[in-house]
Amino acid sequence: MFIAFLNLFLLLTALNLSAQVYPAARYCAMGNTGNALQGVEGLTSNVAGISSLTEVRAGIYHQAHFFNADIRTQGLLLAIPTGLGVFGSQITNYGIKDAYGEFKANFSYAKRFGPQLSIGLAMNYHQLQLSAYGKSQSFSVDVGLQLQVKPTWTIGARFANPGYASYDYDTYAVIPVIIGLGTSYQVHTNLLVTADTEKILYRDKIDFRTGLEYKPISWMSFRGGIGLNEFSQFCGFGLVYNKMNLDLATVIHHRLGLSPQLLLAYAF
Amino acid sequence: MLSKSNFFVLLYLLPHLVALAQTENTDLIEQLVESMADDLTEDYDYMELTEKWNYYLKHPIDLNKTNGETLSELRFLSPLQVAAIIAHRKAAGPYLTVYELQAVEGLNVEIVGLLLPFVQVEQGSGFDRSANEYLSSGRHDLMFRYGRILEKQQGYLITDPTRSSYLGNADRLFGRYRYTIPQKLQLSLNMKKDAGEQFFKGAQRLGFDFYSGSLSLQKIKRWQQVVIGDYSLQFGQGLALWTGLSFGKGALVQHVARQGIGLRPYTSSNEFAFFRGMAASYAVRNWTVTPFISYKKLSATFVDSTSGRSYYSAIIENGLHRTPNEVSNRHNLTQLLLGTNIQYQKNAFTLGVNVLHTELSGNIMPRALPYNRYAFVGSDLSNASIYYHTYIHNMYLFGELAHSFGSGLAYTNGLIASLSHKLSLVLQQRDYQKNYHAFYNQALAEGSHAVNEKGFYTGLIFQPSKKVLWVAYADSFRFPWLRYRVDAPSSGQDLFSQLNITPNKKVRYLLRYRFRNKAENGDSIHPTAILERVKRQQVRAESQFQLSSTLTLRNRIEFGHYKKATEVEKAYLFYQDVIYKSRGMVSGNIRVALFKTDGYNSRIYAFENDVLYASSFPFYSNKGIRYYLNLRCRIKIGVDFWCRYAVSRYPALHELGSALDKIEGNRKSELKLQMRFQF
Numbered sequence: 001m002f003i004a005f006l007n008l009f010l011l012l013t014a015l016n017l018s019a020q021v022y023p024a025a026r027y028c029a030m031g032n033t034g035n036a037l038q039g040v041e042g043l044t045s046n047v048a049g050i051s052s053l054t055e056v057r058a059g060i061y062h063q064a065h066f067f068n069a070d071i072r073t074q075g076l077l078l079a080i081p082t083g084l085g086v087f088g089s090q091i092t093n094y095g096i097k098d099a100y101g102e103f104k105a106n107f108s109y110a111k112r113f114g115p116q117l118s119i120g121l122a123m124n125y126h127q128l129q130l131s132a133y134g135k136s137q138s139f140s141v142d143v144g145l146q147l148q149v150k151p152t153w154t155i156g157a158r159f160a161n162p163g164y165a166s167y168d169y170d171t172y173a174v175i176p177v178i179i180g181l182g183t184s185y186q187v188h189t190n191l192l193v194t195a196d197t198e199k200i201l202y203r204d205k206i207d208f209r210t211g212l213e214y215k216p217i218s219w220m221s222f223r224g225g226i227g228l229n230e231f232s233q234f235c236g237f238g239l240v241y242n243k244m245n246l247d248l249a250t251v252i253h254h255r256l257g258l259s260p261q262l263l264l265a266y267a268f
Numbered sequence: 269m270l271s272k273s274n275f276f277v278l279l280y281l282l283p284h285l286v287a288l289a290q291t292e293n294t295d296l297i298e299q300l301v302e303s304m305a306d307d308l309t310e311d312y313d314y315m316e317l318t319e320k321w322n323y324y325l326k327h328p329i330d331l332n333k334t335n336g337e338t339l340s341e342l343r344f345l346s347p348l349q350v351a352a353i354i355a356h357r358k359a360a361g362p363y364l365t366v367y368e369l370q371a372v373e374g375l376n377v378e379i380v381g382l383l384l385p386f387v388q389v390e391q392g393s394g395f396d397r398s399a400n401e402y403l404s405s406g407r408h409d410l411m412f413r414y415g416r417i418l419e420k421q422q423g424y425l426i427t428d429p430t431r432s433s434y435l436g437n438a439d440r441l442f443g444r445y446r447y448t449i450p451q452k453l454q455l456s457l458n459m460k461k462d463a464g465e466q467f468f469k470g471a472q473r474l475g476f477d478f479y480s481g482s483l484s485l486q487k488i489k490r491w492q493q494v495v496i497g498d499y500s501l502q503f504g505q506g507l508a509l510w511t512g513l514s515f516g517k518g519a520l521v522q523h524v525a526r527q528g529i530g531l532r533p534y535t536s537s538n539e540f541a542f543f544r545g546m547a548a549s550y551a552v553r554n555w556t557v558t559p560f561i562s563y564k565k566l567s568a569t570f571v572d573s574t575s576g577r578s579y580y581s582a583i584i585e586n587g588l589h590r591t592p593n594e595v596s597n598r599h600n601l602t603q604l605l606l607g608t609n610i611q612y613q614k615n616a617f618t619l620g621v622n623v624l625h626t627e628l629s630g631n632i633m634p635r636a637l638p639y640n641r642y643a644f645v646g647s648d649l650s651n652a653s654i655y656y657h658t659y660i661h662n663m664y665l666f667g668e669l670a671h672s673f674g675s676g677l678a679y680t681n682g683l684i685a686s687l688s689h690k691l692s693l694v695l696q697q698r699d700y701q702k703n704y705h706a707f708y709n710q711a712l713a714e715g716s717h718a719v720n721e722k723g724f725y726t727g728l729i730f731q732p733s734k735k736v737l738w739v740a741y742a743d744s745f746r747f748p749w750l751r752y753r754v755d756a757p758s759s760g761q762d763l764f765s766q767l768n769i770t771p772n773k774k775v776r777y778l779l780r781y782r783f784r785n786k787a788e789n790g791d792s793i794h795p796t797a798i799l800e801r802v803k804r805q806q807v808r809a810e811s812q813f814q815l816s817s818t819l820t821l822r823n824r825i826e827f828g829h830y831k832k833a834t835e836v837e838k839a840y841l842f843y844q845d846v847i848y849k850s851r852g853m854v855s856g857n858i859r860v861a862l863f864k865t866d867g868y869n870s871r872i873y874a875f876e877n878d879v880l881y882a883s884s885f886p887f888y889s890n891k892g893i894r895y896y897l898n899l900r901c902r903i904k905i906g907v908d909f910w911c912r913y914a915v916s917r918y919p920a921l922h923e924l925g926s927a928l929d930k931i932e933g934n935r936k937s938e939l940k941l942q943m944r945f946q947f
């Protein structure tokens with residue numbers, strides 16, 4: 001009975017948190033911040049973040065929400081730099097196996113305008129699957145920009161789903177409209193600090209988050225962060241071996257427990 | 269090492285730094301005191317801290333001799349900073365001058381400024397002084413303090429012997445004597461009578477209600493410290509064995525790591541957390557052994573059960589013996605404590621073990637309420653703990669694991685890492701089981717004792733430039749079992765952020781925000797309480813201007829917000845301080861404070877200047893005005909006089925306080941007089 005109740009609770013909470021799909025491991029470990037960060041993970045946060053990539057990158061990731069194998073996010077990332085800018089694509093699936101799924105596929109493009117400004121655009125295809133009810137689909141757009149004020153200081157902003165796209169029938173699942181602002185500061189060559197604030201428009205809350213990344217040795221990083229509104233802690237580490245990246249992150253929700261994520265990326 | 273040009277810059281800066289340090293001592297005490305538990309009584313004695321500082325002002329720590337322990341005693345250095353000072357000496361050779369501290373990595377101007385008055389580099393040291401030389405360097409320090417609330421309180425007016433009343437008069441008396449031979453011997457005696465306690469009468473027929481004394485000998489061959497009389501012990505992270513001051517969460521983020529200073533003579537006037545008997549620290553190579561024995565009388569609430577088995581429901585820690593009831597419980601329970609600490613230290617690594625056994629002359633049995641279900645019951649308790657701390661590169665790691673035999677476990681681990689010279693990170697994890705018991709447990713916790721709690725603390729210290737310092741922490745905690753007024757397992761957060769800006773040596777700004785979120789029983793009339801979230805917010809802005817070498821202005825505005833379900837309280841406090849400090853005969857300071865709070869829940873705490881060695885950390889509640897004047901008069905060298913007069917006025921009220929402390933009228937005033945002789 002208790003387990004059933006717990007499952008129901010987790011399910012409802014999970015649905016309610018459906019917008020809370022975390023970005024890829026590195027950003028996730030840094031307190032779910034990424035508005036002013038650069039990297040292939042930008043595909044899961046501020047798309048302008050992929051603009052500085054110089055080599056093709058591909059990644060795959062998996063996140064188990066609340067340490068429950070049934071609720072999970074899985075995704076693929078791909079970014080291809082070209083003379084015209086950086087093209088990217090992301091495919092993710094969030095949900096409960098055989099019961100509920102939010103599928104998202106996008107096509108992104110980001111470009112640098114001068115040494116300081118980057119702008120990115122993503123077009124998303126969303127599909128909602130509820131095993132008992134069928135499917136619904138929709139399209140949305142994300143825009144993002146980043147400004148490198150100084151070599152050590154970047155600010156970023158993103159607007160996800162400014163067109164208020166939604167599924168065509170009333171469910172808990174919505175395509176969140178997110179306005180995010182963030183900053184990152186390179187305190188030292190091996191230390192990066194970030195702070196983000198994000199507002200999901202249909203919610204009252206504004207979330208404040210902060211994170212840091214510390215690289216004691218060139219092939220290893222430690223990361224940590226905190227989200228204040230809906231208090232959560234984040235931590236993780238990253239390893240680099242030749243062209244391979246392994247990032248591990250976990251969200252520690254003060255009530256719901258751990259949500260670990262693993263990302264494996266390769267630079268071609 | 270310092271370059272020549274840096275050296276001259278420092279020589280130029282030095283007087284400013286010292287001036288800065290003097291005005292900042294008060295701020296530092298405030299920051300430290302604030303981080304102590306909220307529920308300490310208003311007249312809790314923090315003087316241990318000021319006494320220590322005054323001692324080291326007179327007898328500065330020799331940078332070339334200290335092993336770091338004495339530096340930790342100052343309480344404002346983080347373990348990493350202490351380590352850096354020692355490491356610099358090892359790397360660059362003995363300090364030639366105290367100004368060389370500037371070259372130590374990890375010490376900023378502000379910290380060096382604070383530290384300079386307390387340290388020295390002794391020239392030509394190393395020879396042994398004769399016994400006569402030692403004796404002639406001995407100093408006597410004698411001090412008396414008198415205090416009284418000038419208005420009549422209800423407890424003193426009741427003459428009906430069938431009702432509770434204060435048996436003694438409203439005078440507060442305190443006497444203190446020290447004889448010190450620096451680094452060799454200290455003789456301490458404290459005497460205290462609280463307001464309402466009798467004097468040379470009744471239960472206090474020997475005069476004062478509380479006497480405390482000790483003789484402490486230091487560094488006699490391998491005996492590091494021997495104390496006969498009252499002493500305190502601070503080991504590890506405070507889970508098993510810690511008495512005296514301990515600081516918790518607050519603006520000094522690095523205090524999350526406890527820096528135990530081991531055995532010390534007890535010099536505070538708080539009447540509970542100390543040991544009485546004998547203890548000694550004996551050092552052989554890397555090992556230090558500290559056996560201790562203590563036998564003392566406690567006051568506890570006695571319950572005379574009709575079934576014939578009497579017991580004690582709680583140990584009373586406040587040391588007040590004013591009413592017939594309090595007097596009847598006075599010293600009605602004895603406590604015998606035996607134990608030892610063994611510590612191993614090599615280079616940067618310390619590992620220690622505490623083992624102790626406590627025996628009481630009666631049974632403790634808290635009231636049979638659900639939240640007491642796992643509380644300590646019985647008359648004897650054995651504890652053991654193991655702790656460590658170590659430095660690895662730029663990191664300080666610390667932790668302790670403690671066990672109370674027959675019941676629970678508690679452990680904590682943490683680190684302070686200076687990730688760059690601008691940013692330090694502090695992490696602490698803790699898990700204290702609901703059935704972990706220890707009488708002298710003062711580890712870092714959200715609750716008043718480190719029990720029934722799990723938590724994780726993250727703190728940051730960010731100093732982007734010499735003028736800006738930002739500290740922040742987030743602490744998330746859970747209480748797995750019920751607590752007083754919380755009838756279910758609960759959780760909460762404590763968030764803190766403070767920005768200090770020092771545009772130049774004479775101006776300082778501070779901005780602080782704190783948010784606390786906890787659960788508490790709702791105020792419903794249902795027999796089963798439903799928990800409500802209690803959210804407290806605090807915003808503080810403060811500025812300080814040093815107008816001249818003698819005159820400083822300081823003001824603060826603080827807003828408070830309290831919310832529990834639909835109940836909301838708001839509060840503000842504003843004060844202006846004028847501080848006059850001169851090398852002449854008279855110094856003093858004045859505060860005028862205006863405050864308004866919607867209720868008791870939104871009360872605002874603010875530190876107040878007091879006579880030397882005393883401190884006040886009162887809360888301001890209701891609506892009114894409070895002002896005080898502190899004067900210090902140096903009558904001649906070695907003879908000082910202090911006077912403090914403080915008044916609170918509440919225009920809208922007709923009576924203040926409650927029960928025996930009730931005052932008719934809207935005014936409460938207090939006078940303190942203090943005299944000190946040093947010879």
